[in-house]
Amino acid sequence: MDKKTYAIEYPDGEYENILLTHAAEKKVPIQGEIEITSKCNFGCIHCYADQEKSSMNPVLFMRIADQLRQNGCIWLLVTGGEPLIHEAFDEMWIYAHSIGLRLSLFTNGSMLIDKKISVLKQAPPENIEVSIYSLSEQTQRIITGSAQDINSLLSRLHSLKAVSRIVLKTPLLTENVEEIDKIEQLAKENGFSFRMDAVIHPALSGDCSSVSHRVPADKAASVVMKDPAMREQLRESNSHNRLPFETEGYLFPCSAGKYSFHIDNEANLSMCSIYRNRAGCLKEESFSSVWKRLTDLRETKASPNKRCSECKIKNICPTCPAVGKLHNREHDYIDEYICQYTHEIAALSGIKLL
Template identity: 20%
Template sequence: MSSLLGMLNPQNDIVKPIVNEVVSKRIPLTGTFELTRRCNFSCLYCYQQNCRHTEELTTKEWTSIIDQITDAGCKFVNFTGGEPLLRDDFERIYEYAFNKGLLLRIKTNGSLISTSHIELWRRLPPVGVSISLYGKSPETYKNFCGVESAYETVMGAIAQLKTNHIEVYTTFVAGRHNYKDTHALYDMVSGMGVPFHLFSNLTPCDNGDLRPLEESLPIEERSSLLKWFYAKQPVDWDAVSSLWVNNVRRCFAGLAAYHVVSTGEMILCPMAPAPSFPVYKGGFLKAWGKLYEARLKLIEVETKCGRCGHRAVCGMCAPNIDMRSSKGEPPKEHCLNGKRLHQMLRQEGILL
């Protein structure tokens, strides 16, 4: 399960009433806690690569926020970073959140998973451990994230999670320096019985720096890769199309979801790092109230993507467009990429 909201597909007649109630009442059902911006990798694509500040909340401050979110109705939390396992108090924060009744997911690069973490997750099972993958060899790991030894460590961690019956799934981040490993890595991970997801839509730094986009795949390579992947793992295109309502790409940010950065500020999501609202100092409910106002200004906006016939395969939300361009439109190369991918998927019968 990638997220709790991922289960709440508004196309599903059984869960539609639940979705409607959660959204209409603005219940903050799911949150993401960026426990730290520190990381032991230096990935070429990372949207945090030039803002690795060390300022972060204390254990007590995070547990205070956990108290507030559970009182407000939150049921699901993602722990992410940076690399969340770099925090010495990760296990204490995790156990506190678990004992408050929260469903938990950990997003990690997998290189720091220890015997202690395995024992913790066996005793207090997470919904899942999501591991980002960057290649199928030490050499690729060295080229893409700067840590050659991490490859063997990460693969060993995945095996340990499987052996101990801890839910694990992977996301391969495909860029110029590692995309040729995709097929072999997919075969290996799938052979282990572990779900494999592909991510190739790289994003700028959250301060507007466009350097991560330099790692983006050229149009032909990315289109071919996605065509291959969608043939392996079919997409529910009707569900994707349903994300667009009145030419606006919908999401749950500010309606049922929120993101808290390492300094304790609430934002809509990493694509919309401003405005931000203090949670620990100002209170969760006050920040949550202001987040809706931010959503109306930043997300509920009609864009060029919303009027495009290719939007199902490449359409971006308004905040994503704003991060990439000061003109309020998606970059031309992104549109060309989407058009080419759409054509290829139609030719192959993957998309009607």
């Protein structure tokens, strides 16, 4: 008799929600990011990652990758710095892919040479997010200190389109705000997705000069909210907690320490890329022991200031304890720019505050 197989079909997105819900309940580190180097060939005016420049040992990377799989990790983002600058990127990437990790890559695209493209075709990432700062060489140099041949980059990305989802992403800056529509249109014309980072943060070192490049909150909101689908998505997000677990009353209103994590180039395990609390170092301890410490910290209760706890639009506010820390303040610090920006996007989306 032939053995029958059965498949359970879920509506779009429901399977992932079920998976994340169970991961949160069991505290399984199902997704995370690993910074294999802090070195970069760009010197961006808005970059938050201004720590000491170094790269992860490839043998250490492979050991960590093995431990991640053993502890239930499925999705791993490889980032930097500029990850493609790492001398052992090829072998590290292929190894992580070979043990079953579903990889994504953040890159500025400048080092997507033929050899790297071959590696990515051999071990395809689920997503490749490529930072595009400007279509003007002059503005590109102002923002990054380097030039980027957009046409050449697009050609190289097209060669990867068959094996990976390509995302062009752009930070919203005073220097490029007038180009955002053109960059988004470029993405659409080439069949790529588009993402914009609207809020610029201070650097990890505490240097706040990067926030001078923020677009005024009302203008930033108008750029972000011009898409009707985005307005509808925001209204939906405001109506309920967007995460599959309770966040009310906790210090961390996100997935960090529940089922997600960040590992820096020195193998320190932290909540996320901008909250570098360094729960422990994976050079010295196992992932499981440091992860346990991180999940315990995640359960920290908080008594947020009344202004935030009673806010009618807190579900769509992009603030968090990391913002206060980056500003060299307390966890409940209110970044007035973020507060104004959130109220602006709420108003443009038709969200009632009363």
